[in-house]
Amino acid sequence: MPFTVSVVVQLPAHSALAGPLSYSCEQALAPGSLVRVPLGRRETLGVVWEAPAPPDGAQLKPVTTVLEGIPPLNAVWRQLVGFAAGYYQRALGEVALAALPPQLRELDAAQWHRRLRRKSRETETALQADVPPPAPTAEQAQALARIQSEDGPFLLYGSTGSGKTEVYLRAVQAALAADPQAQALVMVPEINLTPQLEERFVARFAPAFGRQALVSMHSGMTPAQRLASWLAAHTGSARIVLGTRMAVFASMPGLRLIVVDEEHDPSYKQQEGARYSARDLAVYRGRLESRHGGQPCRVLLGSATPSLESWHHSRPAAEGGKYLRLAMPSRVGAGRLPAVRLVDMGQQPRNTQLAPQLLAAIGARIARGEQAMLLLNRRGYAPVLACGSCDWKSLCPHCSAYRVFHKIDRSLRCHHCGYAERVPRACPECGDVDLAPVGRGTERLEEHLAHLFEGMERPGAEGEDRRVRVLRIDADSTRHKGALEEQLAQVHAGAVDVLVGTQMIAKGHDFRRITLVAAVNPDGALFSSDFRAPERLFALLMQAAGRAGRDASQGAASEMWIQTAHPQHALFAALRRHDYPAFADGQLAERMQAGMPPFSFQALVRADARTQQAAQAFLTQAASQVTGLPGADQVLVYPAVPTAVQRVANVERAQMLVESASRGALQQFLAAWQAVLHGTRRDGGIEGVLRWAIDVDPLMV
Ligand code: ADP
Numbered sequence: 031m032p033f034t035v036s037v038v039v040q041l042p043a044h045s046a047l048a049g050p051l052s053y054s055c056e057q058a059l060a061p062g063s064l065v066r067v068p069l070g071r072r073e074t075l076g077v078v079w080e081a082p083a084p085p086d087g088a089q090l091k092p093v094t095t096v097l098e099g100i101p102p103l104n105a106v107w108r109q110l111v112g113f114a115a116g117y118y119q120r121a122l123g124e125v126a127l128a129a130l131p132p133q134l135r136e137l138d139a140a141q142w143h144r145r146l147r148r149k150s151r152e153t154e155t156a157l158q159a160d161v162p163p164p165a166p167t168a169e170q171a172q173a174l175a176r177i178q179s180e181d182g183p184f185l186l187y188g189s190t191g192s193g194k195t196e197v198y199l200r201a202v203q204a205a206l207a208a209d210p211q212a213q214a215l216v217m218v219p220e221i222n223l224t225p226q227l228e229e230r231f232v233a234r235f236a237p238a239f240g241r242q243a244l245v246s247m248h249s250g251m252t253p254a255q256r257l258a259s260w261l262a263a264h265t266g267s268a269r270i271v272l273g274t275r276m277a278v279f280a281s282m283p284g285l286r287l288i289v290v291d292e293e294h295d296p297s298y299k300q301q302e303g304a305r306y307s308a309r310d311l312a313v314y315r316g317r318l319e320s321r322h323g324g325q326p327c328r329v330l331l332g333s334a335t336p337s338l339e340s341w342h343h344s345r346p347a348a349e350g351g352k353y354l355r356l357a358m359p360s361r362v363g364a365g366r367l368p369a370v371r372l373v374d375m376g377q378q379p380r381n382t383q384l385a386p387q388l389l390a391a392i393g394a395r396i397a398r399g400e401q402a403m404l405l406l407n408r409r410g411y412a413p414v415l416a417c418g419s420c421d422w423k424s425l426c427p428h429c430s431a432y433r434v435f436h437k438i439d440r441s442l443r444c445h446h447c448g449y450a451e452r453v454p455r456a457c458p459e460c461g462d463v464d465l466a467p468v469g470r471g472t473e474r475l476e477e478h479l480a481h482l483f484e485g486m487e488r489p490g491a492e493g494e495d496r497r498v499r500v501l502r503i504d505a506d507s508t509r510h511k512g513a514l515e516e517q518l519a520q521v522h523a524g525a526v527d528v529l530v531g532t533q534m535i536a537k538g539h540d541f542r543r544i545t546l547v548a549a550v551n552p553d554g555a556l557f558s559s560d561f562r563a564p565e566r567l568f569a570l571l572m573q574a575a576g577r578a579g580r581d582a583s584q585g586a587a588s589e590m591w592i593q594t595a596h597p598q599h600a601l602f603a604a605l606r607r608h609d610y611p612a613f614a615d616g617q618l619a620e621r622m623q624a625g626m627p628p629f630s631f632q633a634l635v636r637a638d639a640r641t642q643q644a645a646q647a648f649l650t651q652a653a654s655q656v657t658g659l660p661g662a663d664q665v666l667v668y669p670a671v672p673t674a675v676q677r678v679a680n681v682e683r684a685q686m687l688v689e690s691a692s693r694g695a696l697q698q699f700l701a702a703w704q705a706v707l708h709g710t711r712r713d714g715g716i717e718g719v720l721r722w723a724i725d726v727d728p729l730m731v
Pocket residue numbers: 164165166167170188189190191192193194195196197362540
């Protein structure tokens with residue numbers, strides 16, 4: 031065995047081993063080669079990480095199989111994975127293996143060769159370009175010109191309906207035309223919610239490049255489909271990859287453009303395992319690819335309501351900005367953004383669900399054959415079921431949270447642990463049968479609307495069923511495969527008059543008939559303890575407003591209604607003027623004052639334990655040993671506190687915030703503190719600690 035190769039494998043969590051393992055091999059395997067190696071009693075997939083070395087005399091186990099027939103994973107991919115592992119404080123092997131399609135792990139040499147020989151079954155159908163692409167608007171042309179002539183990264187700050195997608199399409203077109211090997215990666219927050227985007231890309235590029243030149247990458251695909259997409263991207267036969275956050279790790283040797291649509295969306299942050307931000311990694315990857323490729327790999331972030339981080343990064347270069355801001359303020363076709371109307375719920379009788387003026391406005395839309403969309407960020411019928419005679423409420427026995435009342439199947443369901451039961455006939459405490467729902471969710475709103483509009487007729491021909499149709503779209507109504515597509519199709523076809531839903535319907539959809547959008551009860555986010563709650567609310571309401579009046583001919587008459595007890599709030603004042611910059615600058619000023627991100631850098635350490643006391647004791651003990659660690663003098667470690675929902679599925683959860691004005695100091699500190707946390711878990715003498723994890727740049731604090 032003439033060579034020693036270092037191989038990155040997925041080790042058990044909290045393993046004492048870290049970094050690559052050494053194996054012997056007959057061949058001088060190039061870094062990035064895929065191999066199968068023995069690990070304990072198993073055999074596992076690994077990636078060769080460094081250049082092979084001569085044997086050093088040690089007794090090494092040999093590599094079992096080399097997965098031949100494809101090029102090795104390139105240096106940029108390995109650097110990206112290495113950076114992500116270091117930055118997000120996870121094991122290299124965990125990040126590397128999670129970045130590969132799961133099915134790769136299962137294939138032995140014979141299966142692998144069969145898989146590579148298999149030709150794609152899809153026959154190449156010649157597609158005709160039926161609709162020629164529209165000529166770009168002046169704003170689009172200007173943005174595109176800068177994307178071609180400068181290096182970026184770019185922040186495309188464009189109103190909803192300003193034609194950002196058209197800019198993405200043309201930027202991809204230009205990147206692919208410049209070089210026959212070039213590839214583009216286009217990321218969206220939730221690909222299942224945006225089949226329209228996929229359609230637009232297929233319609234635009236399949237005629238010239240073939241349907242196989244476009245592949246998707248998201249968790250809704252089967253393992254076989256994911257492997258096929260991965261291979262197509264890795265070998266270069268896919269020119270365009272459309273994907274969710276996981277696609278940021280796609281192996282793409284010709285990558286020249288990365289688009290991150292709706293870059294502010296929280297779903298770009300992975301919430302378990304390596305908690306990476308795909309948006310931030312995209313920017314990092316663009317830099318790496320440019321440095322290695324000799325040609326620029328441009329990164330284009332797009333949003334109507336950028337994250338405050340990206341907005342801050344795109345301030346003028348003279349003030350320290352690193353991104354180029356490209357503004358597209360106008361809607362295509364001189365369409366106007368909807369007028370924002372605030373309803374002061376303080377002036378309404380208590381417990382009013384929908385103000386009369388809003389109902390009248392919805393009724394008028396229905397009568398004209400237009401659609402209305404009502405947003406309520408709470409699914410189920412009511413968040414709590416309560417007894418009228420005693421104190422009983424529908425608490426979850428396993429969580430510090432109420433179970434939600436779902437009337438449709440008469441169940442009480444915990445949205446945290448999933449525990450579900452049939453609604454009891456009588457109060458489990460006192461036996462009274464007077465159990466009443468408290469508060470409202472989408473099911474109840476749907477029922478209420480159906481009742482209110484019962485007597486009304488929608489326009490239609492003689493003899494047609496002209497009853498008003500209310501449709502609810504949320505995680506419950508779309509549980510079955512294909513249900514969301516089917517429900518969206520009904521909305522697009524005009525078979526629905528009033529659409530009720532959670533934020534699921536507020537994002538991205540190009541609805542053409544909706545002329546009124548209403549946020550039924552958005553106040554909760556105004557006074558949240560999470561400092562990012564206003565930012566998320568503003569983005570959600572702007573997004574929601576952007577669903578109205580997308581057909582320019584109706585833009586002038588479209589409206590966004592907001593029911594609030596705080597009509598004077600600055601957030602609504604900015605929303606009324608569609609003034610994201612004013613809102614963002616106000617928020618940034620507050621954050622600067624308070625030393626919060628993006629003016630500081632944060633990490634959370636979370637601990638799960640059998641008791642709250644143990645979870646906090648573990649964190650406190652680890653925090654007591656930070657003196658002298660690198661970076662510690664520039665880092666502030668806050669006391670351990672219970673998480674917002676402190677008990678889930680009988681596990682107690684606590685967290686500790688760590689903050690620094692210097693990203694570098696925080697990074698150094700976390701890397702060193704990891705060993706302390708491992709040691710505390712091992713030798714700390716605290717019983718019942720189940721797990722802990724670090725979340726760098728946490729989104730929810
Ligand atoms: P955004 O992504 O900014 O919300 P879209 O890209 O979806 O906006 O564009 C909104 C609508 O305008 C779409 O129906 C799109 O087809 C249309 N559109 C975009 N650019 C143009 C253009 N240059 N000329 C005509 N229509 C356009």
